[in-house]
């Protein structure tokens with residue numbers, strides 16, 4: 423009898439542990455939590471380490487709003503109020519000169535989960551960069567409008583809740599809840615308004631940070647979106663990674679929406695209402711001791727967004743380069759070339775010649791053996807874009823080398839099968 427009770431106890435514990443692994447500690451969540459399992463204790467520990475309100479409270483935001491308001495490029499406004507009647511502030515950043523062509527719209531919101539302050543620190547660096555006199559910032563302000571909500575859940579921040587609002591509701595995963603939370607209603611109304619405007623949102627970033635101690639984007643599988651969207655997603659994520667390759671994980675690091683389209687997230691709303699038109703993704707920074715490099719992450723984010731929108735940045739500072747560098751070999755894309763999905767089997771390699779010259783572009787494997795000569799001949803000054811079928815190459819790292827006169831440039835990429 424005792425053995426049976428012992429056996430049943432073990433089985434019950436097994437089921438309990440297994441189901442809590444699947445669904446977290448806060449009840450039934452049909453999709454795995456993108457911010458990692460809900461660990462309230464770890465969040466409170468984090469509160470002790472980082473200080474009150476995880477180092478940035480509502481008062482800190484009010485002080486910063488006062489500073490940003492002094493910039494000619496920033497407009498501060500409130501979109502509505504939280505449960506406890508705190509304003510949901512929006513910072514809009516763009517040029518103070520009227521546009522020559524319609525500006526492109528980028529939306530960023532942070533601090534849905536108050537404990538995940540690192541997602542905010544990246545956003546803060548985005549604001550700092552956008553308000554600076556850096557030539558790239560000037561370029562972005564001229565071409566784009568950035569709407570940024572620094573603190574989407576101010577009550578949660580003030581109440582020291584790690585994930586919820588004042589009603590104890592997770593605003594991230596309750597976008598389709600009925601009744602809808604006031605904060606969700608405000609942001610949904612704002613998105614609806616912007617999507618109906620002449621310059622609808624094209625990129626919407628949802629800034630979080632996860633216990634995984636990695637920086638990554640939550641990639642949406644084609645099962646929950648569409649094959650064309652996943653190609654856009656990869657280009658977007660890898661395009662940002664290009665500017666911080668060792669800092670941000672590759673697109674396949676965290677794949678979600680593998681069993682369908684969830685209905686509960688802001689990204690779900692964008693997907694269901696606007697499909698491929700909006701690159702709406704969650705970014706997860708590191709929520710651990712090794713977090714940092716927020717400036718590098720912000721730099722990569724903004725450069726990647728500009729590239730994704732097809733806005734080539736050529737600064738005055740970068741202009742002397744053509745005289746000193748006769749060639750420029752660019753990073754191939756997509757990288758890695760993922761041949762296991764049956765869609766991507768080719769890669770694009772670009773190089774630019776600033777003067778006419780003889781060039782040789784060779785491909786090598788990881789052991790330095792020449793695999794192919796990709797291009798060879800006397801070429802006039804121009805940008806060359808070469809598409810190569812990679813389907814016959816096996817998994818691994820490859821190098822491509824552009825030789826022109828006594829100058830050699832080498833870059834690498836990876837094939838995954």
Ligand SMILES: [Zn+2]
Pocket residue numbers: 457535538594630631
């Ligand atoms: Zn989160």
